Amino acid sequence: MKRSEFKSYDDLPLFLNAEIVAKVLGIAPSSSYELMHEPEFPTLRIGNRMVVPKEKFIQWVGANIKGGEK
Numbered sequence: 001m002k003r004s005e006f007k008s009y010d011d012l013p014l015f016l017n018a019e020i021v022a023k024v025l026g027i028a029p030s031s032s033y034e035l036m037h038e039p040e041f042p043t044l045r046i047g048n049r050m051v052v053p054k055e056k057f058i059q060w061v062g063a064n065i066k067g068g069e070k
Contacts (some may be wrong), residue, residue, distance in 0.1 A: 009058055015044070015051040
């Protein structure tokens with residue numbers, strides 16, 4: 001498993017691109033792109049570019065914690 005380069009949400013920029021989302025979650029960039037295309041993921045589209053607002057990302061993480069359930 002990849003390790004996140006970020007130690008705190010405070011270290012994140014205001015908007016996250018797919019590369020940053022991948023680094024934060026410790027996943028492959030391709031998985032990050034797939035996640036950003038999911039309807040429930042908080043992506044903001046600006047032309048062809050997709051970014052994730054930092055606060056919405058933090059909320060999404062909190063809402064998707066399931067305590068180890070499968």
